[in-house]
Amino acid sequence: MADLSATTTLASGRALPLGIVLPAIVVGFYVLAAVIGPILLGFDPVATSLADRLKPPMTALANGSLSLLGTDAVGRDLLAQMLAGARISLAVGAATLVLASLIGVALGVVAGYWGGAVDTVVMRIADIQLGFPSILLAVLVAAVIGPSLTNVILVLAVTRWVVFARVARAQTLTIKSRTFVDASRTLGATDAHIIINCILPALVAPILVVATVQFGLVIVAEASLSFLGLGLPVGIPTWGGTISAGRSYLANAWWISTMPGIALSILVICVGILGDTLRDRLDPNLVTR
Amino acid sequence: MNHVSRDIFRRTIRGLALAAALAMPSVALAQSADVLRIANPVAVTSLDSFGAQSADQPTISVMQQVLEPLVIRKDGQLQPLLAASWENPDELTWRFHLNEGITFADGSPLTSADVKASLQRLIDGKGPLSGLWGAVEAIETPDDLTVDIKTNTRLGTVLSNLSMLGIAPAAALEDPNFFNAPFGTGPYRVAEFTPSQFVALERNPEYRGEPAPTARLEYRYIPEVSGRITALENNEIDVTWGLPPDQVAQVRDSQSLTVESFPTFGNYYMWYNSSREPFTDVRVRQAMWHAIDMEEIKTFLFDGTAEVAKGPIPQDIFGAAEQTPYAYDPEKARQLLAEAGYPNGFTTTMMWSSMCCTNIREFAETLISYWAAVGIQVTPQELERATWLENLLALNWDSTLAEGNTITGDADFTLARLYLSTANRMGYANPELDELLLAARAEIDQDKRAELYAEAGKIIWDDAVGIFPLDMMMHAVYRNEVTGFVPTPTGMPRFDTVSKQ
Numbered sequence: 195m196a197d198l199s200a201t202t203t204l205a206s207g208r209a210l211p212l213g214i215v216l217p218a219i220v221v222g223f224y225v226l227a228a229v230i231g232p233i234l235l236g237f238d239p240v241a242t243s244l245a246d247r248l249k250p251p252m253t254a255l256a257n258g259s260l261s262l263l264g265t266d267a268v269g270r271d272l273l274a275q276m277l278a279g280a281r282i283s284l285a286v287g288a289a290t291l292v293l294a295s296l297i298g299v300a301l302g303v304v305a306g307y308w309g310g311a312v313d314t315v316v317m318r319i320a321d322i323q324l325g326f327p328s329i330l331l332a333v334l335v336a337a338v339i340g341p342s343l344t345n346v347i348l349v350l351a352v353t354r355w356v357v358f359a360r361v362a363r364a365q366t367l368t369i370k371s372r373t374f375v376d377a378s379r380t381l382g383a384t385d386a387h388i389i390i391n392c393i394l395p396a397l398v399a400p401i402l403v404v405a406t407v408q409f410g411l412v413i414v415a416e417a418s419l420s421f422l423g424l425g426l427p428v429g430i431p432t433w434g435g436t437i438s439a440g441r442s443y444l445a446n447a448w449w450i451s452t453m454p455g456i457a458l459s460i461l462v463i464c465v466g467i468l469g470d471t472l473r474d475r476l477d478p479n480l481v482t483r
Numbered sequence: 484m485n486h487v488s489r490d491i492f493r494r495t496i497r498g499l500a501l502a503a504a505l506a507m508p509s510v511a512l513a514q515s516a517d518v519l520r521i522a523n524p525v526a527v528t529s530l531d532s533f534g535a536q537s538a539d540q541p542t543i544s545v546m547q548q549v550l551e552p553l554v555i556r557k558d559g560q561l562q563p564l565l566a567a568s569w570e571n572p573d574e575l576t577w578r579f580h581l582n583e584g585i586t587f588a589d590g591s592p593l594t595s596a597d598v599k600a601s602l603q604r605l606i607d608g609k610g611p612l613s614g615l616w617g618a619v620e621a622i623e624t625p626d627d628l629t630v631d632i633k634t635n636t637r638l639g640t641v642l643s644n645l646s647m648l649g650i651a652p653a654a655a656l657e658d659p660n661f662f663n664a665p666f667g668t669g670p671y672r673v674a675e676f677t678p679s680q681f682v683a684l685e686r687n688p689e690y691r692g693e694p695a696p697t698a699r700l701e702y703r704y705i706p707e708v709s710g711r712i713t714a715l716e717n718n719e720i721d722v723t724w725g726l727p728p729d730q731v732a733q734v735r736d737s738q739s740l741t742v743e744s745f746p747t748f749g750n751y752y753m754w755y756n757s758s759r760e761p762f763t764d765v766r767v768r769q770a771m772w773h774a775i776d777m778e779e780i781k782t783f784l785f786d787g788t789a790e791v792a793k794g795p796i797p798q799d800i801f802g803a804a805e806q807t808p809y810a811y812d813p814e815k816a817r818q819l820l821a822e823a824g825y826p827n828g829f830t831t832t833m834m835w836s837s838m839c840c841t842n843i844r845e846f847a848e849t850l851i852s853y854w855a856a857v858g859i860q861v862t863p864q865e866l867e868r869a870t871w872l873e874n875l876l877a878l879n880w881d882s883t884l885a886e887g888n889t890i891t892g893d894a895d896f897t898l899a900r901l902y903l904s905t906a907n908r909m910g911y912a913n914p915e916l917d918e919l920l921l922a923a924r925a926e927i928d929q930d931k932r933a934e935l936y937a938e939a940g941k942i943i944w945d946d947a948v949g950i951f952p953l954d955m956m957m958h959a960v961y962r963n964e965v966t967g968f969v970p971t972p973t974g975m976p977r978f979d980t981v982s983k984q
Binding site for chain 1: 707708709712727729730732733779780782783784837842844845847848849851852855862863864865867
């Protein structure tokens with residue numbers, strides 16, 4: 195997601211602050227690990243090895259390989275499992291955000307641009323949904339439709355579109371009354387033309403910021419669902435699933451829950467800082483203050 | 484730092500606090516030697532041992548100290564308890580003579596009417612145990628101390644069935660609030676009950692025998708294993724049970740705790756849906772069994788705290804017999820698969836109920852790994868219990884892994900309840916097996932009955948209706964000051980002999 199490409203295009207002449215560079219490097223590293231990690235260190239959920247179960251980090255396994263982060267309760271290498279999990283977690287995060295932002299932006303722009311009854315209906319639905327804790331809603335929907343990759347993405351997108359819709363609507367409201375929009379309209383531009391050429395470009399930056407902030411939350415939400423057994427099916431490695439599986443071994447095999455927990459925390463913190471810094475730089479209200 | 488990241492932080496902190504609050508047991512600070520603090524691993528949702536919960540271990544483990552049966556199973560033998568003696572005036576009648584002078588905790592005397600009302604309520608309750616009494620035609624009470632159970636066919640399981648029927652006072656059974664604080668003739672009566680959270684028992688003042696050594700038993704539900712162990716080590720509870728093998732090893736090292744491991748009537752089983760391809764072929768079913776190295780699973784996954792099964796029910800159960808083991812032989816598995824027409828294996832699914840049993844996910848993943856080695860791809864389906872049960876009963880599955888418990892200690896409970904073709908629980912139908920099981924149920928001569936079950940067990944085992952991997956041991960852990968704990972093979976510990984120094 196919003197890593198290197200975001201930082202370079204948004205540099206706009208000013209020196210890049212550490213708040214962008216550092217987390218961007220870390221996030222980039224995660225993406226890299228998720229993409230090439232599983233190729234280098236394959237994870238086969240079916241390849242269990244009971245003799246190697248619950249081995250601490252830095253243990254040589256029965257097949258001669260070294261387990262850097264230890265093994266889980268059925269003797270599978272934790273590092274390989276986490277790399278495979280990173281791929282799933284990042285993919286779920288990215289897919290959810292794309293879906294949620296598409297729905298949210300579409301509804302938000304429609305509501306903000308035309309206003310009236312559409313606006314009232316869409317934004318009241320959004321308000322009602324915001325009244326529920328999003329994880330509660332996710333748990334409810336997930337329990338009803340059952341565990342699968344697509345379902346998890348759908349469930350999380352349903353809980354996230356509201357944020358995008360609100361930002362898109364607010365931005366649309368300000369932009370549509372600006373003089374250049376009025377000018378286009380006077381020249382006979384259609385609504386579609388105005389939305390595509392005037393409004394959507396102005397939405398890119400704020401939506402990107404929201405997306406970075408939401409990214410961390412979505413990954414945590416996916417982990418929570420997997421932790422509760424409502425996420426992805428057993429056999430598909432995810433961080434949340436691994437953390438959950440290690441719960442009953444906390445006292446005698448701390449690494450199972452701890453390692454993916456640390457990985458998850460670092461990623462979420464970095465994405466959060468990145469989103470924060472981007473927000474500071476891009477938010478016109480803050481800049482002019 | 485602005486409000487967005489602070490918001491994330493706040494949410495994270497709130498989440499952690501919530502998680503911590505959920506994990507922490509609410510522990511009262513009662514420290515007296517007169518109170519035994521027990522942490523049960525599964526929530527006690529109801530104390531009504533006559534209805535839907537009549538076979539539910541948490542419910543029975545509490546109620547067995549409150550309500551007493553006519554006969555009780557001790558050291559594998561059925562012995563009189565409330566009944567003094569029994570006889571069969573004819574083949575369709577069981578006559579029980581009650582002991583004189585037994586009173587309930589409210590002072591009223593135990594009569595045959597109470598026995599009749601209790602049995603009737605169990606049958607009418609349509610719970611999991613009511614099926615055991617399907618042959619009962621009438622319950623008669625010729626006098627205050629005599630009960631006749633009349634059946635329409637011969638019923639050989641009356642005694643073991645009765646060992647599961649705690650007798651409650653007839654008058655109280657009509658009171659809908661009775662099961663909030665039930666009482667009977669047992670050493671304890673219920674003092675306090677909050678469903679799913681807390682049960683307190685206090686000594687029954689009217690108890691005829693020697694009073695229980697501890698005045699008050701307090702059951703608290705602590706779901707997380709780690710939470711229970713911590714509570715034990717911090718002297719917040721005195722005893723718990725149902726620990727997974729990996730945690731047992733850790734607790735054994737503790738200076739202040741004692742671990743007791745003992746065999747139970749419980750075993751793991753994996754059923755094939757024999758009405759579905761390819762499990763209609765016995766060779767496929769046997770092949771999957773030969774593909775698994777049980778010894779290795781026992782040694783590493785269960786840390787040696789289980790036994791490789793020798794029959795479809797554990798050996799301590801009445802009617803169990805030793806069968807020929809299935810050797811770990813992947814070559815033979817492949818050969819059987821090839822003979823059955825699946826030289827390259829096949830794809831199937833296995834479902835189980837999440838958190839249902841010891842190490843179940845690890846166990847399932849290990850089995851799947853063994854099957855993958857002979858070419859059988861099994862997709863795991865971990866389901867929430869309600870969904871699992873619904874699928875199970877609708878036969879909407881390929882194979883399933885679960886733990887069973889023959890709580891009556893009598894083969895009939897498991898074999899005839901589940902494997903009769905009329906029960907239709909796993910799509911397996913075998914007229915020869917049906918005949919054996921029905922004959923065993925109708926046999927009043929208990930030795931003959933045991934022989935018939937041994938034959939039935941052999942068919943189930945050799946036909947590989949399912950895979951019977953391991954007989955489970957139970958691990959109870961208590962603080963060193965607790966004495967008098969007696970292991971119970973039912974997997975439901977009693978505390979009426981336990982005291983604290």
